[in-house]
Amino acid sequence: MPVSKRHRLQSWARACGLGLLLIGGVTVQAQSNPTPSPQSARDQCEKSFKPSTGQPGKDVVWVPTNDALVTRMLEMAKVGKNDLVYDLGAGDGKIAIAAAKQFGARAVGVEYNPDMAQLAQCMVRAEGVTEKVNVIQGDIFETDFSKASVVTLYLLPELNMRLRPTLLKMRPGTRVVSHSFLMDDWRPDESSVSTDGAAYLWIVPADVAGKWTFKQQGGKDSFDVELTQTFQKLSGTAGKGKEEITNAEMRGNRIEMMFSEGDVHTRVVGQLTGDRIEADVTRNDKSSTYIGTRR
Structure with a gap:
């Protein structure tokens, strides 16, 4: 048959x-x-090396950032799909992974401890974000992160201060978020403190210090401004009477300031490009465009 x-x-x-x-x-x-779940894949990663809170590192001990604070830090920085996030001191890669999974960004973690870096790389694979996230083993003080649009930190104040000159040279508008620790007299642009922990945001300011002349487009009005800059905060004088400017600051490339000459109250809101500011100037209730040039 x-x-x-x-x-x-x-x-x-x-x-x-x-x-x-x-x-x-x-x-x-x-x-x-069947394909293992993300949780079981993460558990497999920790079979080779499982970090413990308080374990010593190169410059700091390792303490994990809780999930709620990670999300809040990235929200404060307004992370989006066009951002490149560098997490300096990446630990197990949590912040870099969250930047990709929750916000669609590309991210690079920099971790000095070889075991932690290997764990973080495994976690990236477990979370399925290898196309967006890379964790490298390296020293944050020797790593070039100048292309970042967002930098995240969980370092001690003295390490923040060592990084501060490099951060201030980054592209204006770069957002820097720190868990718990400040940067001495460079005051944050935004603070958020809750039971989850403290987070602080700085926006790298453009250099606007100097003498400027603003001329009205399509008109004859003009005024001079002399600016002194301390991080994002501005001071100085404006107008023929060299009146003191107030409410003056930089937020990346965006400048805002006010001054009064007698009964004329002037508000300037503009965008800096090199030695040129295109500004919306309101003098009393009338607004028009002015172009400021640095002398």
Whole structure:
């Protein structure tokens, strides 16, 4: 009696140890090894190395940042899909992974401890974000992170201060977020403190110090401004009477300031590009565009 094709296929499958389902004449291979869940994949990562809170590192001990604070830090920085986030002192890669999974950004973690860096790389694979996240083993003080649009930190104040000159040279508008620790007299642009912990945001300011002349486009009005700058805060004088400017600051490339000459109250809001400011100037209730040039 001839053996049917289906019988031969089933016999072959049993011999090979394969589980096959025959449905309507179509052969479908059963999934004998389902894809592991992210949690089980993370657990596998920690079989080789599992960090412990307080373990010593190069310059700091390792303390994990809780999930709620990680999200809040990235929200404060307004992280989006076009951002490149550098997490300096990446630990197990949590912040870099969250930047990719929750906000769609690209991210690079820099971790000095080789075991932690390897763990973080494994966590990146476990979370399925290898196309967006890279964790490198290296020294944050020797790593070039100048292309970052967002920098995240969980370092001690003295380490923040060592990084501060480099951060201030970054592209204006770069956002810097620190967990818990400040940067001495460079005051944050935004602070957020809750039971989850403290987070602080700085926006790298452009250099606007100097003498400026603002001229009205399509008009004859003009005024001079002399600015002194301390981080994002501005001071100085404006107008013929050299009146003191107030409410003056830089937020990246954006400048804002006010001054009064007698009964004329002036508010300037503009965007700096090199030695040129294109500004919306409101003098009393009338607004028009002015172009400021640095002398």
